Amino acid sequence: MIDIKNKKDCSGCTACYNVCPTNAIEMVIDEEGFKYPKINKDKCIKCNLCSKICPMLKNKEDDTSNIKCYGAYNKNNDIKKNSTSGGFFSALAEKIIDKNGVVYGAKFDKDFNVIHYGTDKIEKLQAFRGSKYVKSELDKIFTEIKEILEQNRLVLFSGTPCEVYGLKAFLQKDYENLICAEVICHGVPSPLYYKKYRESKIKKYKSNITKLSFREKTYGYSSSTMTIKFENGKKYSRGHESDEMIKAFMRGYCSRESCYDCRFKSFGTVGDFKIGDLWNVEGYLGEEFKDGATLVITCSSKAEKILEELKDKIGIKEINKEKAEYYNGNGGTSMILHSANRPNERDTFLKDTSTMDFKNLRNKYLKMTYKEYAKMKLKPILYKMKLLDKIKSKSR
Numbered sequence: 001m002i003d004i005k006n007k008k009d010c011s012g013c014t015a016c017y018n019v020c021p022t023n024a025i026e027m028v029i030d031e032e033g034f035k036y037p038k039i040n041k042d043k044c045i046k047c048n049l050c051s052k053i054c055p056m057l058k059n060k061e062d063d064t065s066n067i068k069c070y071g072a073y074n075k076n077n078d079i080k081k082n083s084t085s086g087g088f089f090s091a092l093a094e095k096i097i098d099k100n101g102v103v104y105g106a107k108f109d110k111d112f113n114v115i116h117y118g119t120d121k122i123e124k125l126q127a128f129r130g131s132k133y134v135k136s137e138l139d140k141i142f143t144e145i146k147e148i149l150e151q152n153r154l155v156l157f158s159g160t161p162c163e164v165y166g167l168k169a170f171l172q173k174d175y176e177n178l179i180c181a182e183v184i185c186h187g188v189p190s191p192l193y194y195k196k197y198r199e200s201k202i203k204k205y206k207s208n209i210t211k212l213s214f215r216e217k218t219y220g221y222s223s224s225t226m227t228i229k230f231e232n233g234k235k236y237s238r239g240h241e242s243d244e245m246i247k248a249f250m251r252g253y254c255s256r257e258s259c260y261d262c263r264f265k266s267f268g269t270v271g272d273f274k275i276g277d278l279w280n281v282e283g284y285l286g287e288e289f290k291d292g293a294t295l296v297i298t299c300s301s302k303a304e305k306i307l308e309e310l311k312d313k314i315g316i317k318e319i320n321k322e323k324a325e326y327y328n329g330n331g332g333t334s335m336i337l338h339s340a341n342r343p344n345e346r347d348t349f350l351k352d353t354s355t356m357d358f359k360n361l362r363n364k365y366l367k368m369t370y371k372e373y374a375k376m377k378l379k380p381i382l383y384k385m386k387l388l389d390k391i392k393s394k395s396r
């Protein structure tokens with residue numbers, strides 16, 4: 001049976017929780033805000049199914065010999081604007097609904113917690129649009145997906161690579177009617193830190209949140225902005241140099257332990273699509289890729305077939321693996337093959353999150369430097385003068 005001695009050995013995929021025949025496994029929140037399986041020994045029949053399927057205990061099976069890489073963008077400008085990258089995911093999801101399928105992805109619940117959810121309604125797809133940089137709550141979604149697959153309905157599941165591996169491991173067989181799209185993944189921040197962050201904003205603005213977007217394109221695609229709207233009409237909008245959520249995420253202060261030595265890094269996947277960013281790629285692929293571009297890696301013949309069917313919805317150009325990695329990493333380290341660094345601050349940041357007042361936490365770890373302050377002030381001016389992108393691409 002599953003026995004987690006080191007937290008880095010569990011990605012929280014929920015495969016064991018869903019597969020246990022006696023419901024002996026519960027997913028329990030730890031002091032950092034992440035869930036881990038806990039076995040009720042009275043209910044356990046020692047069948048070992050949980051450890052047999054756990055993707056962290058298996059060798060990776062993905063084959064990268066037939067992968068193809070593309071730059072893609074959604075031809076619908078509104079969708080592209082409201083998506084994190086080029087809006088490829090929305091085009092794919094629409095196609096699945098057109099085929100009477102069900103789409104699963106991450107959305108906000110009414111309190112802005114991040115949860116996985118499934119829908120077969122086109123008007124509900126916009127809830128999936130945009131990355132939510134937090135570990136999503138999966139609960140019994142894998143069991144629900146299996147039931148739908150058994151009814152022979154088409155299913156699209158999107159999530160982090162460990163979640164896609166988890167779903168495939170739970171299912172224990174291939175389904176022709178399942179399509180999986182995984183995001184290239186820097187890591188998933190703690191839901192506890194995210195909750196504290198939201199509470200601090202609600203307190204400051206004296207109003208509840210009505211909309212939250214981790215990466216709004218206020219100053220263009222290459223300069224993402226955290227945006228929160230409140231019931232009282234006020235709006236918060238800050239870039240990565242000053243926003244406490246994005247800054248902590250990018251610095252790797254609050255990711256799950258499994259993310260710093262991620263076992264799911266590869267150009268391939270056991271699923272069908274891998275999707276991520278392509279930064280400053282317009283000079284290489286053309287101006288039409290400027291306002292957002294999704295790196296799409298196809299890893300199965302199923303994925304290639306669907307891509308053909310999407311050509312009315314997306315603009316697309318094939319690129320080689322080297323260019324895919326280069327533009328995904330913005331000329332630096334790409335997360336396709338590498339894990340994010342684990343900074344020293346990770347040892348105490350999440351401990352302090354559970355005990356410290358948010359203001360003190362920010363002052364201890366996330367105080368803005370003069371350089372960051374200057375960047376924050378200059379950004380709107382440079383953007384208005386159409387100089388922001390030029391400066392950014394020169395500084396690469």
Ligand SMILES: Cc1cc2nc3c(=O)[nH]c(=O)nc-3n(C[C@H](O)[C@H](O)[C@H](O)COP(=O)(O)OP(=O)(O)OC[C@H]3O[C@@H](n4cnc5c(N)ncnc54)[C@H](O)[C@@H]3O)c2cc1C
Binds near residue numbers: 087132159275276
């Ligand atoms: C936690 C996380 C880390 C990421 N790190 C990187 C990275 O380092 N490099 C990179 O190139 N790309 C990364 N991405 C992917 C990137 O942000 C875009 O999601 C991707 O490029 C697709 O963009 P799009 O415009 O086509 O679709 P979008 O409309 O942005 O699609 C969003 C998709 O992401 C899924 N999703 C959103 N939030 C979550 C979540 N919390 N957990 C699981 N699935 C989620 C939705 O279900 C949907 O399928 C990350 C995404 C997430 C969620």
Ligand code: SF4
Binds near residue numbers: 011012013014016166
């Ligand atoms: S199956 Fe998933 S949730 Fe269960 S122990 Fe393995 S990684 Fe963790």
Ligand code: SF4
Binds near residue numbers: 021023024046047
């Ligand atoms: S060994 Fe079998 S019964 Fe026990 S927790 Fe694992 S799956 Fe459940």
Ligand code: SF4
Binds near residue numbers: 161256264
């Ligand atoms: S970095 Fe790896 S372990 Fe962490 S969420 Fe992403 S795929 Fe899972």
